[in-house]
Each structure stands twice: as C-alpha cells, then as structure tokens.
C-alpha cells in the first residue's frame with residue numbers, strides 16, 4: 001500500500017464508481033474494475049468508469065478488469081475499446097480464475 005500511497009492509508013468509499021473517479025483529483029495509476037453496475041448497464045459500467053478516469057491516468061497506468069471471460073458479451077464494447085491500440089498500448093486477457101482478467105496499459 002505504501003508503494004502506491006506514502007500515507008499508507010486505504011479508504012473505502014460507498015459511492016458510485018463513476019462519481020468517485022470524476023471527483024478524484026488524480027493521478028490514477030492503477031484502476032481495478034469489478035463493479036456490477038445497475039440492472040440496465042451491468043458490467044457495461046466498466047467503460048463509463050474508465051473513460052471518466054482516463055484523463056487522470058498517466059501513460060503507463062494499468063487497468064485491471066475482472067470478468068473478461070464470463071461476462072465477455074456484456075463487456076464487448078469495453079474490451080474493444082481497451083484492445084484498440086489508439087487507446088491502450090497493450091491489453092491482454094489473463095485467465096487466472098476462470099472468470100478472466102483483462103490487463104490493459106495506457
């Protein structure tokens with residue numbers, strides 16, 4: 001934790017992730033996506049969170065997105081976006097738990 005934040009303090013926020021990243025002053029160097037979203041968007045919320053955070057993420061930042069395998073259909077637009085070299089320099093699907101983790105580098 002201290003390597004990410006010299007204060008060594010982790011905060012748990014009970015709030016909408018899109019609002020949290022919008023209000024975060026940045027920089028955001030690591031973004032872990034696992035929010036279920038609401039009934040309408042489901043895991044489709046990942047792209048909303050990422051695009052809201054994007055301008056606060058320096059080059060080389062890492063995005064980890066869980067459920068890249070078992071929710072691949074719902075995440076189609078997200079996976080297409082991070083796998084587009086115009087957006088991310090690299091993006092790979094890692095099968096670590098059967099549900100999948102898309103690891104992307106800005």
Ligand SMILES: C[S@@+](CC[C@H](N)C(=O)[O-])C[C@H]1O[C@@H](n2cnc3c(N)ncnc32)[C@H](O)[C@@H]1O
Nearest residue numbers: 014015016017018033034035036037038045066
């Ligand atoms: C699969 S669980 C996350 C599990 C967590 N990564 C862990 O290892 O304990 C999905 C969570 O997303 C939360 N969630 C749903 N919509 C959200 C949103 N818009 N913003 C933030 N969290 C959200 C739910 O409350 C639920 O706790």
